[in-house]
Amino acid sequence: MAVQELKLTTLNPNQISVEAFTEKLLGILNGGALALMLSIGHRTGLLDTMARLPPSTSEDIAAAAGLNERYVREWLGAMVTGRIVDFDYIAGTYQLPPEHAALLTRAAFPNNLAVTMQFMPLLAAVEEPIIECFRRGGGIHYSAFPRFHEVMAEESAQTVLAALLDSILPLAPGLIEKLRDGSKVLDIGCGRGRALILLAENFPQSSFTGYDFSEETIAAANAEAESKGLTNVRFKVRDVATLDELGRYDLVTAFDAIHDQAQPARVLRNIANALHENGTFLMQDIAGSSLLHQNLDHPVGPFSYTISCLHCMTVSLALGGAGLGTMWGEETARQMLAEAGFGNVEVKQLPHDFINYYYIVNKG
Numbered sequence: 001m002a003v004q005e006l007k008l009t010t011l012n013p014n015q016i017s018v019e020a021f022t023e024k025l026l027g028i029l030n031g032g033a034l035a036l037m038l039s040i041g042h043r044t045g046l047l048d049t050m051a052r053l054p055p056s057t058s059e060d061i062a063a064a065a066g067l068n069e070r071y072v073r074e075w076l077g078a079m080v081t082g083r084i085v086d087f088d089y090i091a092g093t094y095q096l097p098p099e100h101a102a103l104l105t106r107a108a109f110p111n112n113l114a115v116t117m118q119f120m121p122l123l124a125a126v127e128e129p130i131i132e133c134f135r136r137g138g139g140i141h142y143s144a145f146p147r148f149h150e151v152m153a154e155e156s157a158q159t160v161l162a163a164l165l166d167s168i169l170p171l172a173p174g175l176i177e178k179l180r181d182g183s184k185v186l187d188i189g190c191g192r193g194r195a196l197i198l199l200a201e202n203f204p205q206s207s208f209t210g211y212d213f214s215e216e217t218i219a220a221a222n223a224e225a226e227s228k229g230l231t232n233v234r235f236k237v238r239d240v241a242t243l244d245e246l247g248r249y250d251l252v253t254a255f256d257a258i259h260d261q262a263q264p265a266r267v268l269r270n271i272a273n274a275l276h277e278n279g280t281f282l283m284q285d286i287a288g289s290s291l292l293h294q295n296l297d298h299p300v301g302p303f304s305y306t307i308s309c310l311h312c313m314t315v316s317l318a319l320g321g322a323g324l325g326t327m328w329g330e331e332t333a334r335q336m337l338a339e340a341g342f343g344n345v346e347v348k349q350l351p352h353d354f355i356n357y358y359y360i361v362n363k364g
Contacts, residue, residue: 030082035120037078038104042114046075050085051101055093110162110352118151119303123310130310139317142214148311149217152256153192159353160195160255160284165202171348172280172360175251179203183250186211186274188240188267189257193221193233200225200233208233211240243270250276255284256356259328260312262321268340272363281342281361283333287349290329299354330357337361 041047049065050056058076062069076094079085084104086095096104104114122145129140142148160168169176179185182205187196190210200208210233212218221235241263252271261267271281286304288295295301308326317323324332330347337345337359346360 032120034078034082034084035117036124037075037082038084038114038117039121040075041079041104042112042118046072047096047101047104047114048106050094050096051098051105051107053095055086055088055091055095057092058094061094110158112158115151115154115158118147118154119307122147122151123307126310126314130314133314133317137317139314139319139321139323141318142315145311145315149191149214153194156191156255157194159356161198163350163352164195164198167350167352168282168284168358171350171358172282175280175282178250179206182206184248185209185251185253186245186249188252188254188271189261190221190235191217193217193224193235195253195255196233196235197221197225197228197230200230201228204232206232210235211238211243213237213239240270241266243267243274245274247274247276249274249279251280251282253282253284256286258283258333259285259324259326260316261324262316262319264316264322264324264328265336265339268336268342272341275363277363279363281359281363283359283361284356285328285333285359286326287355287357288327288329290327290331290333294329295327333357333359 038047044065044067046061046065046067050061053061053064056064058073059069061076062072065072076085076087079096080087080094084096084100086097087093088095102108103111106112126140126144129144133139169179179199180203183203185196185199185206185208187193187208187210190196190212191214193210196208196210199206210218210221212221212235215237218235218237225233225235241261252275254271258264258267275281288298288301288304295304298304304326313323313325316325334345334347342361342363344362348358348360349356350358
């Protein structure tokens with residue numbers, strides 16, 4: 001009886017539900033397409049150009065952006081049908097409404113969501129090797145993502161740099177005063193080093209060290225520090241799973257870096273050992289629960305699990321790692337921090353940043 005009921009349900013689905021799900025799927029299809037086109041609009045400068053122009057023809061927009069008109073016109077077709085750009089079909093002119101420009105242009109920093117759209121084509125580029133991973137296991141190395149560090153640096157500039165001095169540092173009581181007096185600071189997975197460079201500029205009495213295993217990003221970080229004439233910051237290529245510096249630092253930071261480590265538990269233990277007795281660990285990581293059902297209403301849940309599957313989890317597995325994944329969640333983070341030897345853990349969020357948690361962790 002149960003089998004028969006299942007068969008009938010399968011063959012005769014609720015038509016209203018089918019229609020609603022069809023509409024949802026078409027929305028997904030169009031949304032994915034628009035994400036690709038918004039990424040192009042950001043990278044080519046089209047969105048920035050249109051924000052400065054009055055209602056203009058495709059020829060005028062292309063000329064102002066220094067681009068090919070035929071491609072610009074087809075891009076505008078996606079933007080108009082996606083209700084992102086307004087179109088006056090009588091005058092033949094296009095306009096990016098100021099309300100949309102407020103979320104899609106470089107002038108909108110730190111609220112430019114076109115930056116985040118770049119992840120879509122970046123992740124789609126590894127679909128074929130990811131499918132092989134589904135069949136055979138293993139993972140894809142960082143080298144398969146040539147623009148990932150570039151896009152992450154742009155994204156982090158909005159979530160971290162824009163709020164670092166005025167919002168993030170004050171989450172840890174007394175931290176700013178310690179940095180003014182002179183502290184030793186280590187940043188784990190520093191990428192292109194923009195956070196440390198900002199700190200080094202504002203706290204000249206403190207010394208700053210950044211570690212990352214990407215030679216490309218460390219070279220970029222050192223070049224920028226040198227161009228600014230900074231002598232209190234240094235960047236080195238290093239696998240932090242091998243970190244063996246004991247009691248050296250007053251502050252260790254990790255901005256969106258722990259969950260994609262090959263050996264996150266070891267890295268957290270190394271961080272605990274690297275801090276002196278009264279040191280602080282400031283960790284920014286993705287907001288969410290370790291329990292899937294608790295993430296059903298997560299504002300970027302599908303995106304977070306997708307970027308985990310196609311990047312964060314797989315780069316860890318490529319190194320024979322734990323494959324912790326983007327959505328390791330607060331519960332797992334708290335457990336791992338405790339197992340690493342940390343004492344009190346506070347988890348905070350900032351009004352501007354619904355994507356991340358900020359963990360304020362004390363050594364003792």
